[in-house]
Amino acid sequence: MKEFFINVTRYPRYLIAFSLGVINSVAEPLARRRSNPVTAVALIGALVSGFLSLSFVLRAMVSSAPQS
Template sequence: MGEFFSNVSRYPKYLITIILGVFASFLDPLIRRSKNPITAISLVGAFISGFFTLFFVVRGMVFPSSLL
């Protein structure tokens, strides 16, 4: 039974490693492309736009009566 809990305790480490690997593989090409100023400006705009979109969607889901 001790071996079972030892194996289960490793899963959070695997999950964190997978999440960090996905973020690293997603951000690496973006960082390499950001050396061009026009691309860097468009990436910053895309991140800001994504943040505001996520913010308003979550706000609309949590406080639906404030949309009126």
């Protein structure tokens, strides 16, 4: 049973390491291109639209169904 709990405690660390690796591999090429103003504006627009889309989807998922 002790081995089971040791294995279970490894999963959050794996998830954090995996997430940081994905974020790093996406952010590094974008950071190199931020000196171009057109690219910087496009990146900011993409971030804003991504957050808006995420917020609309989550709001639609959480809100209750309309009652007739």
